[in-house]
Amino acid sequence: MAQSYASNMFEVAHTVGTVLCPMCGVSMPPNPANICVTCLRTQVDITEGLQKSVTILFCPDCSSYLQPPRTWVKAQLESKELLTFCLKRLKNLNKVRLVDAGFVWTEPHSKRIKVKLKIQKEVMHGAIMEQRYVVEYVVEDHMCDSCSRNAANPDQWVASVQVRQKVDHKRTFFYLEQVILKHSAASQAINIKQIHEGVDFFFASRSHALKFVDFLGNVVPVRGRHDKQLVSHDPKSNHYNYKFTFSVEICPVCKDDLICLPQKAAAAMGNIGPLVLCQRVSNSLLLLDPQSLRSVFVDATQYWRTPYKSLLTSRQLIEYVVLDVEPEHTIAGNGKFALAQVQVARVSDFGKNDLIFTSKTHLAHLLNPGDHALGYDLYGANLNDSELDKYKNLVLPDVVLVKKSYEEKRQKRRGKPRPWKLKNLPMEVDVVVKGRTDEDKRINDYEKFMDELEEDPELRANVALYRNAEYGEQSDIGSMTDGEEPPSIPIEELLADLQLEEDDGAAENVDENMEDI
Structure with missing residues (x-):
């Protein structure tokens, strides 16, 4: 104690000395220049x-x-x-x-x-x-090159990308449109035109078209070819002007399609199938055998090496009523699928006959007695497929269930606005496409696509969903339910459709600007 008291007595407070500015004589703390700030700024x-x-x-x-x-x-x-x-x-x-x-x-x-x-x-x-x-x-x-070219001739383009898919519905293009919007892949397009069996994208530069073609190859399985046409030639400067056309064909296999694999393709996949369901379409196809739960990914190169078409498409799905479910112990796909023996009857047969079908399904984790399911009726279907005829002694199941159905419960809210909405590309519709029948099909396909977004969280992961301002009852927005009600999209996944406006009276915060640079 005595030692610490003695040390405190001899502590000397440090004081900062001051000097006089040689120019104005103001007392100031010393600095390397020994000049006050005011005089330093004048010098x-x-x-x-x-x-x-x-x-x-x-x-x-x-x-x-x-x-x-x-x-x-x-x-x-x-x-x-x-x-x-x-x-x-x-x-x-x-x-x-x-x-x-x-x-x-x-x-x-x-x-x-x-x-x-x-x-x-x-x-x-x-x-x-x-x-x-x-x-x-x-x-x-000063107008940029693309705007000046468009102002001189709105139809003037250098490169076009023709996207086609030979199927009888537009749901693939609805999904592709949302992916393009989310990633702004068509921001450089000067015009977009919807025609029969596809969409045409027009660009003012060949490099922009090539970039868009590469984007399509990373989203869906495609194959393409390109061509060019000479527009003008200046022999003095040896300058050539070309118009480039890129043709992109999307794989005709879509989600929920039933496929009969060719023998060569099935052997290359480890003798899977031969009847498989398409579970996912991205830059590759995810094929699932509903009888054994074996699955395989098929990329674009493998598919176009041995192409095949769908045996039955989603337009041919029939609604069934589940009468009985006997689960098996086989589980695959990280718990997404489970095998079971089910007894089902067609909804259209109620009151007409007592026809009951027994089949194996991969939807044991979803189906309960009394539920409705969508599936393919192989018992009453007239199948005319050359690949299917090559299989000898192949016993086809009577029913292949694809997914659980909520159609009966969705009928109550048909015509009402949804709590979410999608944005669309600024497309020009060709006159040939504007028929009454085609418009009804397009509306029906678009409604089914929106139903798929509500049912499949993995599908809407690549889609930007926005809150619908016209939907007033926000309390009805729920999360995925236990099956008694149709699935809906959680409010956390919805984005606010912001409209940015200029604020004339507000100044930008300087410190926040520097953090963003």
Whole structure:
């Protein structure tokens, strides 16, 4: 205690000395330059040599700015993209240290953009000086190449991508449309036209078309070919102008289709099947044998090496009533499927006959007596398939169940708005497609596609769903139910359909802008 008391007695408080500024005589703490801040600013200007005014080119049609030499950047007023673009246009900014940056509000129609910068620089024997200054950007209107070409001739295109699928429904294109929207894959398309059996995408550049074709190959199993046509030739400069056409064919096998595999393809897959169900369509096909729960992935290369068509499609599904379920102990697919012996009867046979079918199904974890299920009626189907005839002594099941049905419960809410909605591509519909019958089929296919989104969480993982503002009763939005009610989409998966508007009276927070750069 005595030792600590003695040490406290001899502690000396440290005081910071002051010096006089040699220019104005003001007392100040010492610094490496020994000059006060006010006098130092009169002697040194760290913004010397930095740009105070810059001219930028703006395309009013597509709201993009020219990043020399030929890149156009889309950005809204007072956005982080525009702030990044403005900072990149400044020369010699690397000679100083940028501390902060933010917009100074200007009239939106003034063709002026002002950015306030705070920089630091070492001056006079290591002294760090900080200073703010404003850079004014003069905006000049100048149409980009694609907009000027489109303004001169709206139908002028350089490359087109023709997407086709030889099936009798449009559900694949509905799914493909949502994936394209989510990833903005068709943002460079100058026109999109819906025609019979597919959609045409038109681009102003061949590279944009190639990028879109690569995107399609990563989403669905496709094969394609390309061709070019000479438009003009300048013999003096030896310059050629071509129009490029890319033809993309999507695999005709769709989700829930029943397939009879060719013998060669079945042998390559480990003698699976030969009757299999298509469970998933992505850049590869997921095929499932409902009798043994064996599954296999088939990519585009394997499929087009030995192509095959669907034996029965989803348009031929029939509704059944489950009478009895006897589960087996076989479980596969990470618990997604389980085998069971079921007794079912067609809904259309009620009151007409007592025909009951017994079959094996992979839906033991979903079906209970009294439930409805959709399946293929092989007992009454007229099958005419060359691959099926090649199998000798093949015993076909009477029924192949595909999925649980909620159609009876969905009839109560038909015509009512859903709590969620989808966005659509700006397509032009060909005159030939605008028939009354085709329109009814399209509406029916679109309704079935939306039902599939509610039933399949994996399918809607690649789709952007938005809250429907017209749906007033938000309390009805639920999660996946226990089977007594049709599945619905949880509210956590829905996105708010935001409409960004300019706030004339609000200034951008400078510190938040710097964090986003």
